[in-house]
Amino acid sequence: MSGPNTSYDPVEVAALEPEAIEQAVTAALAAVAAAASLEELKSLRGAHQGDKSPLALANREIGALPPSAKAEAGKRVGQARGRVASAFTARQGELEVERDNRILVEEALDVTVPVTRRRSGARHPISLVTQRVEDIFVAMGWEIAEGPEVEAEWLNFDALNLGQDHPARQMQDTFFVEPEGSGLVLRTHTSPVQIRTMLREDPPIYVLCPGKVFRTDDLDATHTPVFHQFEGLVVDEGITMAHLKGSLDAFVSRLFGEGIVTRLRPSYFPFTEPSAEIDCQCWICGGTNPSCRTCGGTGWIEVGGCGMVNRRVLAAAGITDEKYTGFAFGLGIERSLMLRHGVGDMHDIVEGDVRFSAQFGMEI
Amino acid sequence: MYAPVEWLRDLVQVDPAATGAEIAAHLVRVGLEEEDLHGGDVVGPLVVGRVLERTPEEQKNGKTINWCQVDVGDANGTGEPQGIVCGAHNFEPGDLVAVILPGGVLGGDFTITARKTYGHLSAGMICSARELGLGDDHDGIIVLTDWFAGQEDALAQLTPGTDLIPLMGLDEETVEVNVTPDRGYCFSMRGIAREYALSTGVPFTDPGAADARPVAAANDGGHAVRLSDGAPIDGRDGCDRYVARIVRGVDVNAASPTWMQSRLTASGMRPISLAVDVTNYVMLLLGQPLHAFDLDRLNGAIEVRRARAGETLTTLDDVQRTLHPEDLLITDNGETVLAIAGVMGGESSEVTETTTNVLIEAAHFDPTTVARSARRHRLATEASKRFERGVDPAVTAVAAQLAVDLLVEHGGGTVDDGVTDVGTPAHPVPFAFDTTLPTRLVGLEYPRAEVVATLEAVGCTVTDSDPTGNEVTVLPATWRPDLVDGPDLVEEVARVRGYDEIPSAVPQHQGHGLTHGQLVRRAASTTLAQHGLTEVLSYPFIGEELFDRLGYTADDERRRTVRLANPLQDEAPLMRTSLLDTLLDTLRRNVSRGARDVALFEAGLVTRGDNPTAAPTPRLNGRPDDATLDAILDSVPAQPNHIAFAAAGEVVSAGVGVIPRAYDTYDVIGWSREVGRVLGAELTVTAATLAPWHPGRCARIALPDGTLVGYAGELHPKVVAALDLPARTVVGELDLDVLTAATGAPTQARLLSTYPAANTDIALVVDESVPAAEVEAAVRSGAGGDLESLALFDIYRGDQVGEGRKSLAYRLTFRSSEKTLKTSQVTALRDDAVAAAKKATGATLRG
């Protein structure tokens, strides 16, 4: 014959029988400890804490006891119920923590799954290099000047001491605007912006003139008929070639790396005198690699032209006071981009293929 | 300009150990640009060989080769004859030839090996001039006795096995330099040698100096020459000096000496005949172009004059040229045209094989005149190149003397006693020079003595006009027309000391940073990139028919632009008037390269309007007067800064956790508003109809005051078809200059209310034709100042609102800055908003 199922069946426990009380408590604690889930724990509550649970019945019996026995029985049953209740609470807490932990595990995502909810944009690297160059000069106290691309021939050539018969003014280089004698061209350099600045402002002038320029070259791996330049112009009292060299050195060290300097070679430009070609130290090999692809092993890379502004040019822009001298230089953005970022083919820069810009993102 | 090192050594004391590269570096230091290094690339053994046997053998392909036994002395290590196959036939047994043996290397890194060919083991090669890089001649191999004809020293050394590399000058290098336009004198060995001397400090003896050789004095007995320029350019006579010398009975067909030929070859010129070679040689040495006429084909005096209308000349390149009144001509007695002065001669007076009497012309022509003629006739010749940059007017007679001396020396004949030398060349003008200017302009100390010494080394005459002060008077050298003022001399002083010594000093200045417009343009581009668009650049050239394809009406303002006289492509001669003109092309290119989903933008200038009045181009002489300057500036068409965008395909593509969505009109309107928003401008949107947009899907984007900023929407289906774009391409373009002008004032912050917000929703039923923006504006005005925000969250069309009507559901959020709004107050504000909407748009509250 089997005994009662203490978990479910109401078992009368006499309030005055300590053994019976203890037995009910033991049974309850064992059942609570064995509960594997919050649901199971909840289902045990009726049997051990409910109205028909042994301890509740025992409690009910206390009222019928003689007064002399009431106090002791009450204390005994009360303690027993307290032990069972705290066992339930403790187990409830344990099981809740287990459940919460399980849910976090179950909710785990594979964060390596690639999910793209927004297309990524990018700036064109020509713009990014231009901005970087601008920022370098702005940090040196210069300002940025701009001007039109369809430009007056006088500003593009004559004012720069490039007379009617100068070879640079010939058909093979310049886009002319119809009709003949319109006096307009597509600017071949950003120098007209220098002239416009000097016409507008009195010295001291410290400006960088970045922008799009045009030459009638065919597009190939290293040439494009539409390209970008930045020219610098400083006109102030006591400006020397040493200031020119210093500004260029400061610039290349910020764009290409600390310690990189320039080298000047005598040259000729109608708008400057004296004039120089600008070579930049090879920042890849520093001249130590005879087969360097960037500098051809010479340690130097030709990057532009410069010089002291020709007095005729200053005069054209209304600066006649001889206390003012100035320097100017011009470098190519495309060339800087190609050299700094290893762009191998000009086509990639000009064709507008999104894959090209996408490589660079927003910062260069 | 090619500078053979061997020739340079003849003119200036070049360090015997100096390599071509070192010599080039010295020239670069003072301003010549190194182009290339040639020569020195043939590696021996290259030796004298004597042909012992020559056996012609006919091959199956019809070609005959010669199987030769050649005595190369001990050069092959055995002393036995060397068996060599040779394809040339211009030699006989007994001839001395140039043999390169296995192990030798010819130019272009071609290493000679013993190899089986035509059934023989050919151990080496008998060389032609071309194979040795000594000329173009490859009709036959070099027969050394001919090659060295007249050179007794060399002939005496021609025994089998002798090393030919030094004997033939193959160890000599040639430096090729670029000559800048101001250094015309460097188009001569005379000039290159002077520059080398300047750079290295070695002594230099000028081969063009008046006393370099005895020069016959001018007299009246020479060929008559008349200088009669009736139309000088800029007041300069087309010809200001003309020397004519005559040699009679000369053998013009005689071979020029080998040394001269090899110098010409090394200089990139082909030896032709004595007369031609001598004129070229003198030009290369002294920079003075010469012309040789057949004296017997001249009938009278030489007259130098401008061309007359309709005159023609068949030049030596066999092209008949119609002459221009600005062309300066050499004529026979003023009638027959003989040459375009300083550019090219004509066929009628050219020296031919039958010529025996030669007239040598050495003249000084005006650079501008020659430059214009050369350009006009597209004839850039060795002569025009030099005259354009300025030829030394003092070297004329010396050059003519050297030419006639060389002709007689190598071709016989006699020089006429009559010497013509007419004209008065302009002399350099002396000017005052402050010897402290180099220091002040360069920023490096140049002592006075150094300044004077440098200027004298350059060829200037320096007179100490002010022994106590700093001023000297400088008379520039006749070959330096570029030296006209102080800074020109500063460059001489600086380059001779070396630009490397110039110190580095950063000038200090305080600037204002970027302008508002510059910041606006950066912010606009950054915003679009952050919204997933990719920036591209496109060429701004378009064709007129693009405007038709875009659907522009005939009088559309956007058709007005400038046209290029010489466009890259004839079909694209116009400057774009919108960035979209060319951005759409870029979009198509990306699609054709496989990009399905593309969103692009471009920022840049567009041209608006043409130039009704021509811009003046006054000759440079200081600042033009205000009226002229204004005319120049005003003639430039308006070129506003725009930003444009175009998108096709999907914003995001289907993928894990992604709902795909195509780009649509609201994207481009959104980008437009976002560009405005980041700049602090609340842009308004109204419906518009404008090409190239879809008439029902085009938004006019404007400032709150109505000023147009741009348009955005979907392209018209016809435009999509005409431009071969993806269906439903959406585009927009904004004028950033308008946004720049409208923004920039510091945004003023509102105090943030901490009272609770109250939301209430309304649904307003209006006619389909009523734009949402009008309803919204009315609701806003009715709701008053406590309306914090308003959001349209649904549009319903259907039976419940009736045909032709729509229901717009808004969520209104109210918040007062002074109190907590009660429900009754919110309801009252809501009722006011509904009433305002009803008044403005006929809206009714949906029950």
Ligand SMILES: [Zn+2]
């Ligand atoms: Zn390198």
